[in-house]
Amino acid sequence: MAKDTLTIIDNRTGKSYEIPISLSKRVRILILAAALLIIPGIFLPVWTITLVAPQYPKGIKMSIYANKLTEYNPETGMTSNVPRLINGLNHYIGMHEIRPDEFKEFRWLPFMIIAFSILALLSAIVGKWHFATLGWILFILFGIFMIGDFYRWLYEYGHNLSPQAAIKIDPYMPPVIGWKRLANFTVISLPGTGSILVGFAAILGPIILWLESRQKRLS
Amino acid sequence: MRLINCGKIMRLLSLPLLVGFLGLLFACKGGQSPAEKVYVPPGKLDSYYAFLSGGHSGQIGVFGLPSGRLIKMIPVFAPDVAIGWGIDEGSKEIMGGYIWGDAHHPALSETNGDYDGRWLFINDTANGRIARIDLKDFVTKEIITLPNVGGNHASPFVTPNTEYLVGATRFSIPVPNRDVPIETYKENFNGVIAFVSVDKNTGHMENAFQILMPPFDYDLADAGKRVSYGWAFFSCYNSEEAYKDLEVEASQKDRDFIAAVNWKAAEEAIKEGKYKEINGVKVIDPQEVKGIVYFLPTPKSPHGSDVTPDGKYIVGGGKLAAVVTVHGFEKMQEAIKKGDFDGEVMGIPILKYESVRVAEVPVGLGPLHTQFDDQGYAYTSLFVDSAIAKWKLGTWEVVDKIPVYYNIGHLAAIHGDTVKPRGKFVLAMNKIAKGRYLPVGPSHPESAQLIDISGKKMEMLLDFPTPVEPHYGQIIDATLIKPELVYPLDQNKDPYAIKSADQARVERNGNRVDVYMIAIRSHFTPNILKFEEGDNVYFHITNLEQDVDITHGFGINFSNVDMQIEPGETKTVKWVAEKPGIYPFYCTNFCSALHQEMQGYIEVASKGSK
Ligand SMILES: [Cu+2]
Numbered sequence: 001m002a003k004d005t006l007t008i009i010d011n012r013t014g015k016s017y018e019i020p021i022s023l024s025k026r027v028r029i030l031i032l033a034a035a036l037l038i039i040p041g042i043f044l045p046v047w048t049i050t051l052v053a054p055q056y057p058k059g060i061k062m063s064i065y066a067n068k069l070t071e072y073n074p075e076t077g078m079t080s081n082v083p084r085l086i087n088g089l090n091h092y093i094g095m096h097e098i099r100p101d102e103f104k105e106f107r108w109l110p111f112m113i114i115a116f117s118i119l120a121l122l123s124a125i126v127g128k129w130h131f132a133t134l135g136w137i138l139f140i141l142f143g144i145f146m147i148g149d150f151y152r153w154l155y156e157y158g159h160n161l162s163p164q165a166a167i168k169i170d171p172y173m174p175p176v177i178g179w180k181r182l183a184n185f186t187v188i189s190l191p192g193t194g195s196i197l198v199g200f201a202a203i204l205g206p207i208i209l210w211l212e213s214r215q216k217r218l219s
Numbered sequence: 220m221r222l223i224n225c226g227k228i229m230r231l232l233s234l235p236l237l238v239g240f241l242g243l244l245f246a247c248k249g250g251q252s253p254a255e256k257v258y259v260p261p262g263k264l265d266s267y268y269a270f271l272s273g274g275h276s277g278q279i280g281v282f283g284l285p286s287g288r289l290i291k292m293i294p295v296f297a298p299d300v301a302i303g304w305g306i307d308e309g310s311k312e313i314m315g316g317y318i319w320g321d322a323h324h325p326a327l328s329e330t331n332g333d334y335d336g337r338w339l340f341i342n343d344t345a346n347g348r349i350a351r352i353d354l355k356d357f358v359t360k361e362i363i364t365l366p367n368v369g370g371n372h373a374s375p376f377v378t379p380n381t382e383y384l385v386g387a388t389r390f391s392i393p394v395p396n397r398d399v400p401i402e403t404y405k406e407n408f409n410g411v412i413a414f415v416s417v418d419k420n421t422g423h424m425e426n427a428f429q430i431l432m433p434p435f436d437y438d439l440a441d442a443g444k445r446v447s448y449g450w451a452f453f454s455c456y457n458s459e460e461a462y463k464d465l466e467v468e469a470s471q472k473d474r475d476f477i478a479a480v481n482w483k484a485a486e487e488a489i490k491e492g493k494y495k496e497i498n499g500v501k502v503i504d505p506q507e508v509k510g511i512v513y514f515l516p517t518p519k520s521p522h523g524s525d526v527t528p529d530g531k532y533i534v535g536g537g538k539l540a541a542v543v544t545v546h547g548f549e550k551m552q553e554a555i556k557k558g559d560f561d562g563e564v565m566g567i568p569i570l571k572y573e574s575v576r577v578a579e580v581p582v583g584l585g586p587l588h589t590q591f592d593d594q595g596y597a598y599t600s601l602f603v604d605s606a607i608a609k610w611k612l613g614t615w616e617v618v619d620k621i622p623v624y625y626n627i628g629h630l631a632a633i634h635g636d637t638v639k640p641r642g643k644f645v646l647a648m649n650k651i652a653k654g655r656y657l658p659v660g661p662s663h664p665e666s667a668q669l670i671d672i673s674g675k676k677m678e679m680l681l682d683f684p685t686p687v688e689p690h691y692g693q694i695i696d697a698t699l700i701k702p703e704l705v706y707p708l709d710q711n712k713d714p715y716a717i718k719s720a721d722q723a724r725v726e727r728n729g730n731r732v733d734v735y736m737i738a739i740r741s742h743f744t745p746n747i748l749k750f751e752e753g754d755n756v757y758f759h760i761t762n763l764e765q766d767v768d769i770t771h772g773f774g775i776n777f778s779n780v781d782m783q784i785e786p787g788e789t790k791t792v793k794w795v796a797e798k799p800g801i802y803p804f805y806c807t808n809f810c811s812a813l814h815q816e817m818q819g820y821i822e823v824a825s826k827g828s829k
Contacts (some may be wrong), residue, residue, distance in 0.1 A: 076704050076768045085766050088740055092812065166813055 035120035045192030094165025274688030288684035296320020303782020332638030336699035366498035386436035445530035504564035523588035590635035632690035660714035705789030713789035715759030746819030772807030
């Protein structure tokens with residue numbers, strides 16, 4: 001017969017707590033919230049890369065979504081589904097053209113988001129710690145995988161430079177997050193609103209654990 | 220106890236302190252030097268667009284105010300080899316075979332009597348035309364010819380909702396034009412007042428109707444506004460009907476006329492079929508149709524005919540007089556009702572001077588043109604005096620005068636001919652610049668001068684040279700114009716447009732060759748081309764850029780072909796493979812770090828060799 005409690009050990013004090021294996025109502029509501037927080041990731045930008053240069057003081061902004069990417073030029077107010085300006089600039093240094101149809105991720109990422117939202121929803125309904133924890137771990141692994149995937153693409157673009165390029169530069173690693181200078185450009189890479197919401201959903205895991213253990217301690 | 224006192228003192232002091240501080244601010248602002256008033260720091264934009272006509276250069280100058288910086292020359296009636304205006308097929312067609320025009324009076328389109336920033340119109344005095352420039356891209360889109368109008372000078376002066384542009388004869392001709400002895404001028408020559416309709420949505424212009432007039436010289440015009448809506452007023456000189464030595468013969472009479480045209484009544488007459496068609500235009504003959512035109516006697520050889528912002532008065536600048544004559548619209552209406560006439564010309568009643576005149580304002584010598592501000596003042600340019608007079612509407616007193624350098628023709632105030640003038644500045648467009656700029660030989664530039672009119676006394680702020688030759692100007696609040704900065708490629712509907720390099724190709728049909736080419740930093744595709752002697756080659760070039768200010772040029776060596784293609788635009792230019800040989804072509808508009816590499820070669824084989 002399975003235990004109906006879960007043992008939590010506080011690392012600092014070494015004390016252990018027993019919490020019920022069934023999730024409390026509060027926790028289930030929080031997991032439900034996580035399910036909802038993930039959903040906007042389908043249509044909000046996942047990541048943004050902004051290029052700023054003396055002749056582009058307002059920057060050119062590329063937004064990567066779950067299923068597409070857009071390039072926005074604040075000077076013209078025009079948005080395009082092909083990063084025409086960035087490709088145009090990159091061709092000087094022989095960078096491979098960014099072609100949205102080369103990203104297989106755009107085909108399955110929206111479904112993955114929906115899947116994880118359903119998983120969270122199921123966790124809330126089933127209401128068992130095992131199920132919820134497993135779901136959370138899968139979710140985190142998926143997040144790490146996506147960041148790794150993003151890193152791989154950036155590495156490819158920064159290192160797969162045409163030997164025929166008019167301007168020869170050393171291969172370079174564009175920033176996954178943060179900013180970096182390349183020639184006259186500063187490249188700023190930041191998570192988009194979609195990822196930030198997904199991040200909040202992910203953080204709910206440890207928050208729940210902390211809340212529950214605190215509750216146990218208090219009681 | 221001390222604390223309470225302190226609070227009290229603070230309260231007592233606060234009001235005077237505040238007043239003092241505000242006063243100081245005000246004094247600082249009022250004390251701005253002329254340099255500060257016109258200074259636009261690096262990276263900042265001007266507050267107003269000034270459109271100044273380029274006269275017989277056939278162009279329009281676009282200046283920023285208050286800085287006076289020349290931003291652009293818009294080619295209209297004359298070729299511009301840099302842009303390719305008059306070289307590429309599209310602009311050649313718009314220019315209609317002429318390579319010059321005399322661009323006189325720019326007129327911004329209006330809605331409810333105020334500029335709306337949609338279009339700019341300008342007349343061609345030489346070849347009887349009007350052009351329309353779209354302010355979405357500052358490009359001339361259409362030029363219409365006004366048949367029967369000899370020398371279209373009093374034009375285009377829009378009506379308050381851009382229902383019509385007007386045109387009128389400066390050099391009377393036989394209507395329809397035919398071979399008659401010049402000596403039969405009085406019998407066989409006519410002036411014409413023309414109305415050109417403007418499509419509300421597209422801006423497309425059409426000849427709506429015309430009115431046959433006596434062979435006077437029609438000079439300038441203004442549309443009635445507010446109370447005088449539905450009318451238009453045309454100044455005219457040479458009521459002597461001279462055709463030889465006008466200098467003397469046309470300056471004999473003490474009074475000439477302002478022709479008041481009831482265009483609403485003319486519309487009715489047209490609807491009722493009271494017209495005859497001459498050269499494809501519906502023409503009303505005032506000898507047959509009454510109640511359309513009246514003459515207001517006006518001293519002497521009047522130039523400007525300017526309606527006040529409230530529409531109540533018509534100001535005539537009698538260029539050979541020392542006064543401007545102010546006619547009352549209401550008085551005119553009464554005089555018409557009472558039949559207060561003093562004879563007629565060609566069936567057109569002449570109203571009694573005393574019955575229509577409200578005031579004669581002694582502004583000075585050679586009054587030409589009047590503009591208005593937001594405080595109830597009028598500003599009249601004085602050619603002979605070389606000055607501007609400021610006078611008050613209603614009291615008709617001259618309150619200030621400022622000399623200008625030299626011989627002012629026209630002047631423009633901000634929204635100065637609309638129902639809602641904005642005040643602040645008036646711009647003098649002077650005919651003579653001698654000595655105001657570094658000397659450049661016997662041909663001098665024209666000279667504009669910016670004058671502050673916000674205070675009691677006018678203050679001279681700035682001189683700046685203008686290309687030949689502003690006859691008139693329009694100044695508009697810059698926030699009303701929002702041009703496109705590139706042409707969106709996905710909206711490019713040119714039949715010869717291609718949207719990517721893989722669509723680039725060469726198509727041959729007999730000796731007509733169509734080259735579908737793209738230009739993008741920093742290459743043309745295709746860039747190696749082989750033709751045969753005698754081929755008529757049409758280059759259709761699409762600039763695939765969507766980035767701001769990345770214009771490409773296309774120039775062929777040993778030819779007259781050069782043009783600019785703006786981002787997202789397609790242009791077609793014809794080039795004839797006349798002689799066997801090699802012809803390099805290249806990007807003529809600096810575009811990128813590899814601009815110098817943006818080139819290609821044409822090989823022309825001798826006939827039958829391949
Ligand atoms: Cu170029």
